[in-house]
Amino acid sequence: MSGEEFVPLSLTPLLIGICAAVACALPGNFLLLRRQALIGDAISHVVLPGIVVAFLLTGVISTWPMMLGAAGAAAVAVILIEAIRRLGRIEPGAAMGVVFTTMFAAGVLLLEQTDTSSVHLDVEHALYGNLESLIWLDATGWASLLDPKALAGLPPELPRIAVTLLAVALFIGLFWRPLKISTFDEGFARTIGIRTGALGLALVLVAAISAVAAFDAVGSIIVIAMFICPPAAARMMTNRLEAQIGWSVLFAVLSAVIGYVLAGYGPLWLGWADAVSAAGMIATVSGVILVLAAAFGPCRGRAGAPGTG
Amino acid sequence: MLWDALTLQLGYNATLVAIGATLLGFAAGVTGTFLFLRKRALVSDAISHATLPGVCIAFMVMVALGGDGRNLPGLLAGSALSAWVGLLCINGLTRRTRLAEDAAIGAVLSVFFGFGVVLLTVIQTMGVGRQAGLEGFLLGSTAGMLFADALIIAVGGAATVLLVMILRRPMLMVAFDAEYAAATGVPVHRVDLAMMGLVMAVTVIGLKIVGLILIVALLIIPPVTARFWSDRADRVVLLSGIAGGLAGYLGAAVSASAPNLPTGPIIVLISFALFALSLLLAPARGVLAAVLRHRRFQRRVHVRQGLLALAQGQEVYEPYTRRLLRRAGLMRADGVATEAGRARAAKALRDERRWGLVRADQTHEAAAAQYDGLRDIETVLTRDQIDEIDRRIGPPHEVRA
CATH class of the missing domain: 1.10.3470.10 (ABC transporter involved in vitamin B12 uptake, BtuC)
Known part of the structure; x- marks a missing residue:
């Protein structure tokens, strides 16, 4: 495929997909090890009411109010889950189920009640995202990457998700040691003076931020899939956290690239005319990777040592 | 409509x-x-x-x-x-x-x-x-x-x-x-x-x-709701079914009564409303019940400590304790115990002394384990046992002011 076609149509969605996948997979590693994998699920459900409320308050579809609304909804959800868990003495899974389904239902109801026919805001969009439509119209070929005028026309989602990815990576890099220690042995972490409560909350917040940023570009399916599948597959490959992070990044990138290509060009190869949902395909590919890892990964067994699976 | x-x-x-x-x-x-x-x-x-x-x-x-x-x-x-x-x-x-x-x-x-x-x-x-x-x-x-x-x-x-x-x-x-x-x-x-x-x-x-x-939501919220109302599994199952059915019925009705009210979300929100009511109002596990229980406990501790202070001739300064004692007619506005107050205070002090002996005595170990500073000793020991302890304490003697 030539640069004239690839750069404007596929380069930016591909990059956005990769950045979103990696930004979710990085915190996903820690959430997985801390048995909080479903936080991503809960967050991605409650983002909808946040966005709708932001739209109702501002009356426009613009990014920053919506990101704030989504982040606010995520924070409300985390607080509500904790409150219901403590006040009602209910196990965390059920408390989570109560909160996120209710908030999602409220989001759907608000959406139905308001007149959003003039703007592009609906439930399907929230679920699938619109990765394919994030094209770079100003580009004419590879040379546009160096052309400041064309670069100004980049879809704003790309710099946003790239900055988010950097921030997430920075957070994990800066707090690597405390994160690692508190993930594996919370009691020990507390005795050496790590504030595990604050750190855990920060991790959830970082996950929420990456979820919201990724959600904006690619919809909530990818968000949940990338929080869980690449780290889970990586977990089958190694017993070392450093290597697991590396594998998960690799799997996330692979899912994004293969998924995007399959969604965009796969149907053409089969002789169909139209592409299928890229977000759905990326999630599917990450699932295939997970199945392969679960079937052949060297450390897939519970004991963990190679060969005992 | x-x-x-x-x-x-x-x-x-x-x-x-x-x-x-x-x-x-x-x-x-x-x-x-x-x-x-x-x-x-x-x-x-x-x-x-x-x-x-x-x-x-x-x-x-x-x-x-x-x-x-x-x-x-x-x-x-x-x-x-x-x-x-x-x-x-x-x-x-x-x-x-x-x-x-x-x-x-x-x-x-x-x-x-x-x-x-x-x-x-x-x-x-x-x-x-x-x-x-x-x-x-x-x-x-x-x-x-x-x-x-x-x-x-x-x-x-x-x-x-x-x-x-x-x-x-x-x-x-x-x-x-x-x-x-x-x-x-x-x-x-x-x-x-x-x-x-x-x-x-x-x-x-x-x-x-x-x-x-x-x-x-329909699989999770009704059971959580029902759990507030009973500790018996079969009753929770039944209550949960009723809560779910009620939410379904009300939700469908509300959604049919006006346009733009999708059935599913309305059912979920009504289900959550039932849950929120239960969380607040359920008799034993609800938040309101817990708050009331805590307040009652707090009152008992304050009254007890106030009575013990009065019995030992000390001034009570803590405002909440003073208010409680006065409202119960145990203390006058100037901080002096009433007749009833003196009687209750003497009883409280005597009970405390009895508890002291019970807790020091190996033979009363089981009873001593129930001591929490509030429990009336009559609910733990029999009349005879209390008489026996009172014999060890001896007759009342004058308290020098």
Whole structure:
């Protein structure tokens, strides 16, 4: 495929997909090890009411109010889950189920009640995202990457998700040691003076931020899939956290690239005319990777040592 | 308008939906209770999302065979099949690999749902068979409900409840103590699978009314609500069914009473309202009851400490204690004990002295363990035992001021 076609149509969605996948997979590693994998699920459900409320308050579809609304909804959800868990003495899974389904239902109801026919805001969009439509119209070929005028026309989602990815990576890099220690042995972490409560909350917040940023570009399916599948597959490959992070990044990138290509060009190869949902395909590919890892990964067994699976 | 809806006066379709939603809510509440007690509530989330690819595949197969793609029994059969595959995936991932159940749930949920979305877009490009109906399964669509659809829900719901009744003893045993159940010969793994199968059945029959994203709410919220009101499992099951049925009925009625009120979300929100009421008002486990209990405890501690202070001739400065003592008529405004106050204070001091002896005496060990600074000694020891302790204390003697 030539640069004239690839750069404007596929380069930016591909990059956005990769950045979103990696930004979710990085915190996903820690959430997985801390048995909080479903936080991503809960967050991605409650983002909808946040966005709708932001739209109702501002009356426009613009990014920053919506990101704030989504982040606010995520924070409300985390607080509500904790409150219901403590006040009602209910196990965390059920408390989570109560909160996120209710908030999602409220989001759907608000959406139905308001007149959003003039703007592009609906439930399907929230679920699938619109990765394919994030094209770079100003580009004419590879040379546009160096052309400041064309670069100004980049879809704003790309710099946003790239900055988010950097921030997430920075957070994990800066707090690597405390994160690692508190993930594996919370009691020990507390005795050496790590504030595990604050750190855990920060991790959830970082996950929420990456979820919201990724959600904006690619919809909530990818968000949940990338929080869980690449780290889970990586977990089958190694017993070392450093290597697991590396594998998960690799799997996330692979899912994004293969998924995007399959969604965009796969149907053409089969002789169909139209592409299928890229977000759905990326999630599917990450699932295939997970199945392969679960079937052949060297450390897939519970004991963990190679060969005992 | 709402009254008409509540009394099923809003026409044929609204009546069908209301009856269907009530039955569905009851079945979901009853079934969800076991899931909740087993502490696996979120498995239902994965099961419900895993129905999407099955719905799509069933649609494509039926269209390919030349039939109507929107035939409800066919779609439901497909959804049941893919939900079952998803369930087996969760089981396989948790049993054969090192992944914890929450990771397996999340993986199955997102991957199956993602794959379903891919299939949805494939169907859109097929451009046949009025595919618009399929999106309705995401959030439910009751607008075009037929009598046959309602019949499926009714029969399916009744069958589910019947199966739950038959299986309730082994399911309860597994939910409360899986190891004990295994030791008494209950096939735990199979009971678990049966439980999940019932959840799957509820999910499938609920697709039409509340949709696959929100059916989870009907499986989780009513049991959590019912748990506030009883500690007995069979009562929780029944209450949960009632809470679910009520939410379904009210939700369908409210949604029929005005435009732009989608049935599924309304049912979920009403269900949550019932939950919130229970959380606040339930008699033993509710927040209000806990606050009142705490206040009562606080009052007793203050009064007791105030009386002990009075008995020893000390001034009471703490304002809340003073207020409580005065309101009870035990103390005058100037801080001097009334007649009744002096009597109660002397009794409190004497009890404290009795407790001191009881706690120092090995033979009263069991009674001493009940000491918490508030308990009346008469509730722990017999009259004779107290007399015996009083003999050891000796007769009252003058307190020098």
